[in-house]
Structure formats: C-alpha cells, structure tokens
Amino acid sequence: MSFPVAIPSKEKHFMTLHKEGGLYILHMHNADNRFNSEFVAALNQALSIVEGEYNSAEELQATALVTIGNDKIYSNGLDLMHAFANPAFMDGYLALLRRLLTFCIPTVAALNGHAFAGGCMMAFAHDYRVMRSDRGYICMNEVDLPAPLAPGMAAILREKMTPHVYRDMILQGHRFTAKEALETHLVDEIAEADKVLPAAKALALKWAPKAKAGIVYKQLKDEMFTNVVAKLSIPYHRLAPRM
Amino acid sequence: MSFPVAIPSKEKHFMTLHKEGGLYILHMHNADNRFNSEFVAALNQALSIVEGEYNSAEELQATALVTIGNDKIYSNGLDLMHAFANPAFMDGYLALLRRLLTFCIPTVAALNGHAFAGGCMMAFAHDYRVMRSDRGYICMNEVDLPAPLAPGMAAILREKMTPHVYRDMILQGHRFTAKEALETHLVDEIAEADKVLPAAKALALKWAPKAKAGIVYKQLKDEMFTNVVAKLSIPYHRLAPRM
C-alpha cells in the first residue's frame, strides 16, 4: 500500500493516513471532526489498514498509531442530530471505542485542540495522550447538553482516571485545561501548539517496540479492560432526555 | 408546601427540611443520628419531598440538597441492636444509599462532626463533601467493632477513593482528620465549625444549575455507578461475626 492514504477515498476524503517507518499518523481533518456513521466508518477503515499491515508483516515490527485533529479541534464529539436520526449509529460508535481501547498496537492521541464529549471518549480510548498547552479543553459536557452517556462510555472514563476527577468530569462537565489534565494524569505530556505532533510521535516511537509482543499486546488490553469491554458491548438504547 | 418541614411529623420530629431558594437543607438532629428503620423512613420522606418539588416544577430549576448533622456528630452509623433485631432493616438501608447515590440533583454532605460507619457511607453517597476542620473524623470502624460490610457498601467506597485510601479506610479503620480527608480527596473542602454549613451551601449553589439537566443528571449517576447500584441491590444476608 502506498502512503499517505486518503480516507475514505481520493474523491471524498476527510482523513489522511501517513506512515513514517513503524509509525502511522492519522490526520482527521473534517472541520470539527464530529462523529456520524460515515466518520466512524472512515476511522474503522484506517484502523483496518494499520491492523492489516501490522498483522501481515513477516516479522513483528515496532509499530504505533498517532491520531490528530484539525486546527483548534481534536474532535467536538457526536453529531447528535445524526445520532437521533440513526438508531444504529450508537452501537457502531461504541464498537469503535471498544476496538480502539483494545487496539493491537500502542496508540497516542495528539490533542491539538478541544476534545469534547464523544471526542473526549475517543481520546481516552487511546493508550496515551499528549495535549496542547496554550489552549483547548478536555471536557465531557453531557450534563450541560443535556444528554446521557452509556454505561460503556462512563466505564472507559472510570478506568482511566481517579474517582474525584471522574466525578468532576461527568457531573460538573469541567473543562480541563492542559495544566489540570497533566496534574490529574489525564494526559501524559503537554506541548506548545506546534510541538504537539512531534511530542506525540516521539512518545509513540518510544512505546512502538511493545508491538513486538504481537497478539499479547492486545490480549493485555483485553484483560485490563474486561469490565469496560463488556459494558461497551451492551446494545445502546437511547434514553430520551427530559427537556 | 410550607417550609421548614418537621420530619417525620410536627408531633415527633428528628429532622427538619429547610428551603432557601433552590437549596434544600436537611438538618438531622436526632442526637447522634443513628440509622434505624424510623430514621431511614424519615430520610426517604425528606428525599421524596425534594424530589416531588423538583419534578413538579413547571420549568427545571437550579436545585441542590445539603444534609447536615447535629452538634459534633454528622452520624454515628447504624443502630446495630436494631439491625440485628430487624432482618429487613439492612435492605432498606442499602436502598436508601442507592437512592442517595443516584439522586436527581446535586448533593452535598456538610460534615459538622463525626461520620462513622453507616454515617460515613451516607456521606460518600453524596456528590460532594465539606468537612469541619478542627475536629471530627471520617471513619469506617467495622474492623474494630467487628462487623462485616456488604459488597454494595464496600463498592461505594471503592468508587469514591483511590486504592490505598480504600485499604486504609476498611482494613485499618483509619480515622481520617479533615486535613487527611482533603489531601486524599475524600472531601472537597474543609472549614471551621461555624463555616461548614455556609461553605456547603455555597458549594451546593455552585452546582445547583446542573439540576437543569433534568432526568439526565440522575442518568449520569446511574451510568457512573452501575456496578455499585447492582451490588447495593443484592439482598443482604447478615453474616454472623465470630466473636
């Protein structure tokens, strides 16, 4: 396969998958990167390319995946109108989170800007996070929308942060700055705007050799997150918020 | 309804429910506020009044609940003699914890003094805690009684604190001072004796607007605490401690 790959297709693409040695960099550039069925399908397409290359190599290689957003936004979350109109959408979105949470190689989210709600969930489905230091928030704003989560979504957050941070994240809809996110271990590093991608790549390169564990790297994540995986596998029945 | 409300009745009351704008303040003043069936029923009565007013308002209002104890005691826990003599008591107590843990509006426990055992559990079933700084302990003293917990009670603690604090709380029966409780994020604020209620009210007012999320505020707590809710719903069969 020749890189970069335009996803879903050359004619109409809103993601680009680059390859630099053992590093895959997925650039999501669909304005504010809202999740709808097409966007989820494109992410699955990208993950399948990476997975296919990794699995078909003759020998296990140091490999890692970096995802990054666009301009001031990593992802602004779900396209709620689309979600309401397409009852099957949520199950596809939850399956994507499950796939990413237990992906076969190390994963790093390069948070170039806001990661809100569904976009915040995606960030926490990665193994590591690097965040832009001068602006941008990590935020679950469901309580302010208002919109419910799903037990599987809450479970990812619960397994990635300490209890009082979990409470602030969900019940306050607190907007975590980079500084706060670093102090509470929500992210692993912070960097100036133009240093976010380089820092994320450096971190990804550091942990890429763990992909040489082969299927074991994925198995370890499956075992670490059995409870979350089980909850993400519950079919979603959207509860009508009282408005 | 005209406030304050004497609970359970004017003739015999050991709680008083005040209303100040969108704020409900439940003052528990039954000496050391031991939980027996009557006390649990009174708490349910108070919660039902708040819930009823909140749900029947024409428009969703900023609303929050503060609970506070009496003199030097928030609550000293279960009335164990009553619990032994009334096998149905524990299920009612666990149901109360479940109801409070997932209550429809923001909740703040104003720890004016000791919160021991069952009273400590009640404090952690709130969203937030403010603690008196000069005296009073947060303590699960079951290991010293000795008395077992229930999986649902342990689960509330597990979901509200970090692992080593959870261990110290249950296996050591450690008496957390206000300073320790603040450092380990067991409480959100500490204040001098006469500032505990004002600080708790200020915190409740700060988060009261989140009640405008309507049913979603409760849903988020249901989703955050699915594991705890499931365990709190297991019928309790008291295990005879070896003494």
Place this chain on the structure above:
Amino acid sequence: MSFPVAIPSKEKHFMTLHKEGGLYILHMHNADNRFNSEFVAALNQALSIVEGEYNSAEELQATALVTIGNDKIYSNGLDLMHAFANPAFMDGYLALLRRLLTFCIPTVAALNGHAFAGGCMMAFAHDYRVMRSDRGYICMNEVDLPAPLAPGMAAILREKMTPHVYRDMILQGHRFTAKEALETHLVDEIAEADKVLPAAKALALKWAPKAKAGIVYKQLKDEMFTNVVAKLSIPYHRLAPRM
C-alpha cells in the same frame, strides 16, 4: 507445633516458617522463588499452618504474616516451562492468589529484592508492602516476554493502584524503583536492605491487632475485592501468544 517449620519437609525444604509471638514470618529461599506446582503447594502448606494456629487459638490473638524472599530476589515469577507443561498449574496459582488476597489476618510482603510478574502479583495479593530502597524492581514484564495475563491477575493490579500506574505497569512493563513505588503508593514503606525485614515486622505488628476481628477481617477483604475474587475464580485457558 514447634517453629521454625521446614516446608514442605525437613528432607527437602525451600521455605521456612518462623513464629515470633503473634507474628509469622515465611522465608522463601528457593533461589529466585519461581512458581511451579510444588512451590504453590508449599505456600498453601504454610498458609494452612498459620490459618490453623490462628483459628484454633482459644481467644483471638493479634496475628499477622510477613513473607520475604531470598538474597536479591523476592520472586521472579512463574516457571513458564512448568506452566506450559502443566495445564492445571495456572488454576492452582490463581487460587493461591485468591487465598492470599483474602487471607484471614493482615499480610505484609517484605520485598527484599525483585518482584517480577507472578512474583509481583503475589506481592500485591498482600495487604501491605515494604520495599528495599537501594535495588530491586517491581515489574510486570509480561509485555516483554511476551505472555498474556489472566483477567483475575489484571484485576488484582487494577484494585491496588491508580489508573495511570496500572497502564504503565502492564503496557510498558515499567520497572518501578523503590522511590517510584513509594510515590505511587505501590508500597507503604521503603528501607535499606538490612532494614526491610525489621520494617516489615514492625508494620505487621502494628496491624496484627486487627486480626482480633476474627472472621470479619477476612469478610471485609472478601467484600472489598468481590470483583477480583470472581475473576480469579474463572478457570484459566492459556492463550497461545503469537511468537
């Protein structure tokens, strides 16, 4: 019974169980203390002696157990060749972890040196840990072997450390020094090489009185760790790592 006890027998022994007042000290001195079926049986034998003495005392006594390894090694983990050749081994090992995790009295691991993989798991199955300060690592190196864990093994770690430490432990195979282990609350104390056992004994003596809770001390651990116990009870079917 007269102490010290050579385990499994005077003729061939690789553990020695000492008794000093209410304190039991189990010295494991089988070179690097690798877990095979014989080693697991010997540990069970030691636990049964302690449990038997504790349960048969006329009155409940202050009692605690300290385990310590040999030279520069606490335990280097499973004997993998043995594990592969003996499919029943893993279930016995998981049952041992479950027994230790919920043991009837306070337990302290005196980490005189390396605690790797299965040996690291054993350390975290204790209530408390004291670690040698000048050398030795706590490390789950499964990702580098590579070898999968089991959901029950991952669950012990999850319940004993904060989320980002859990991630570093399993996905990085990070070698925690004593200083790092203390800062992240993986251990309770650190001490110079010749002070590790004295410090562990002092800590064990401090908490030994909690054993006077009788069956309640074990019940509290059962209730604290219901999820882990359930996962440790799942029969293990070893997944073939891709190599």
